[in-house]
Amino acid sequence: MSDRRSFFQKAGTIAAAAAVLPLLDIFQAEKVEAAVKKIEHLSPLDAAQDEDFWFTVRQSYTVSSNIINLNNGGVSPQPIVTQDALDRYVRLANQGPAYYMWQTIGMERENVRKQLAELGGVSAEEVAINRNSSEALETVIFGMNLKEGDEVLTTNQDYPNMMSALHQRELRDKIKVVKISVPVPCEDPSIIVERFRNAITPNTKVILMCHVINLSGQIMPVRAVADMAHEKNIEVICDGAHSFAHLDFKIPDLHCDYFGTSLHKWLCAPFGTGMLWMKKEKIKNIWPLLGHPEPQSEDIRKFENLGTRSFPIEASIGVSINFHRGIGIKRKEERLRYLKNYWAEKVSKFPKVGLNTSLKREYSCAIGNFCIDGMEPGQIIDKLFGDYKIYTTPIVHDEIKGVRVTPHVYTSLSDLDYFVGAVEKISKG
Numbered sequence: 223m224s225d226r227r228s229f230f231q232k233a234g235t236i237a238a239a240a241a242v243l244p245l246l247d248i249f250q251a252e253k254v255e256a257a258v259k260k261i262e263h264l265s266p267l268d269a270a271q272d273e274d275f276w277f278t279v280r281q282s283y284t285v286s287s288n289i290i291n292l293n294n295g296g297v298s299p300q301p302i303v304t305q306d307a308l309d310r311y312v313r314l315a316n317q318g319p320a321y322y323m324w325q326t327i328g329m330e331r332e333n334v335r336k337q338l339a340e341l342g343g344v345s346a347e348e349v350a351i352n353r354n355s356s357e358a359l360e361t362v363i364f365g366m367n368l369k370e371g372d373e374v375l376t377t378n379q380d381y382p383n384m385m386s387a388l389h390q391r392e393l394r395d396k397i398k399v400v401k402i403s404v405p406v407p408c409e410d411p412s413i414i415v416e417r418f419r420n421a422i423t424p425n426t427k428v429i430l431m432c433h434v435i436n437l438s439g440q441i442m443p444v445r446a447v448a449d450m451a452h453e454k455n456i457e458v459i460c461d462g463a464h465s466f467a468h469l470d471f472k473i474p475d476l477h478c479d480y481f482g483t484s485l486h487k488w489l490c491a492p493f494g495t496g497m498l499w500m501k502k503e504k505i506k507n508i509w510p511l512l513g514h515p516e517p518q519s520e521d522i523r524k525f526e527n528l529g530t531r532s533f534p535i536e537a538s539i540g541v542s543i544n545f546h547r548g549i550g551i552k553r554k555e556e557r558l559r560y561l562k563n564y565w566a567e568k569v570s571k572f573p574k575v576g577l578n579t580s581l582k583r584e585y586s587c588a589i590g591n592f593c594i595d596g597m598e599p600g601q602i603i604d605k606l607f608g609d610y611k612i613y614t615t616p617i618v619h620d621e622i623k624g625v626r627v628t629p630h631v632y633t634s635l636s637d638l639d640y641f642v643g644a645v646e647k648i649s650k651g
């Protein structure tokens with residue numbers, strides 16, 4: 223009973239009490255907790271291979287039996303407990319939105335902020351809740367005081383939305399964007415640090431870089447780049463869309479100044495949830511993307527002046543955090559890496575198949591990218607889905623051509639065996 227309370231009630235206060243837990247959720251939570259107890263004595267590496275435990279985790283999702291979803295990197299499903307919480311919040315809000323959504327469910331935001339801050343290892347006064355990584359990172363990109371001639375340094379493998387935001391500032395404010403390239407894959411972080419260092423000029427003001435590159439799954443040396451950049455008074459924005467709740471780290475470990483992430487990816491929070499973190503002393507210098515009566519305030523909440531949006535979505539984030547904590551970030555990271563290595567090692571043995579992702583633990587985790595000689599990524603994904611109902615995503619980039627594969631905690635080994643078999647047949651033509 224007390225475990226069950228800890229699983230759910232951390233998520234909310236007023237509204238959680240108002241939204242009574244259905245029996246199914248209680249049953250679900252107890253099943254996961256019992257499964258965790260059984261593997262508590264195992265190291266995270268051993269727990270990563272305990273198929274009974276991961277089967278219980280799988281049962282906590284509403285996984286389709288009609289397709290095999292290997293594109294969780296795009297957006298991830300929510301566990302049943304989150305889906306149910308969201309449903310209850312929506313129904314409660316609809317009893318009288320101006321009161322129940324704004325006055326009741328809206329009160330949950332501060333609680334969610336605290337939970338996110340705890341997860342990220344930062345102060346709640348440095349965390350803004352928003353809709354996704356694009357909103358978080360573009361708030362910083364558009365909100366910085368940059369003038370004509372200032373340079374922003376990034377990579378040509380950073381995410382298109384952020385590239386568009388920077389390009390818009392080039393056109394409008396006459397800043398200059400400089401891009402370095404990153405080897406695919408890269409097993410020597412010093413190459414990346416040196417490429418950034420060599421591209422710095424006296425005009426460089428900011429570096430924007432991914433923590434995990436979405437195209438290849440490459441884990442980037444953010445801390446080393448940030449330390450080098452800070453010596454030259456350059457600020458660092460980290461795109462953490464693919465690292466938060468995937469890798470075991472705290473935001474301060476990265477030494478960056480700004481960090482944006484999507485919570486609907488590896489945390490499995492409701493669709494349309496994100497988070498922006500920045501150092502307390504930086505807040506006053508960043509203009510909010512949407513107007514605020516005190517735009518130069520030091521209050522992180524100035525970035526949340528979004529107008530009416532779904533408070534049920536925000537309030538349900540805490541349930542996903544509790545679910546994520548229930549599994550444990552160390553176990554989750556090891557499982558995700560185990561799944562990626564499981565399929566990637568097998569397909570790499572097929573004569574025509576190549577990998578665009580390092581299999582060394584420091585350089586990748588859940589995300590992997592493979593290619594087949596003589597086939598375009600689009601042809602491969604069409605075959606995978608057309609013939610096998612396996613859903614993946616094509617990556618076509620000047621430096622990387624392949625198929626990105628992203629399992630999640632609910633992915634089973636039998637799904638991956640089926641996928642490996644499909645790749646073998648496709649590669650043999």
Ligand SMILES: Cc1ncc(COP(=O)(O)O)c(C=O)c1O
Nearest residue numbers: 354355356357381436461463484
């Ligand atoms: C590296 C990276 N940054 C940012 C984003 C944008 O995420 P969102 O669409 O949730 O804003 C993505 C999306 O996949 C991404 O891969």
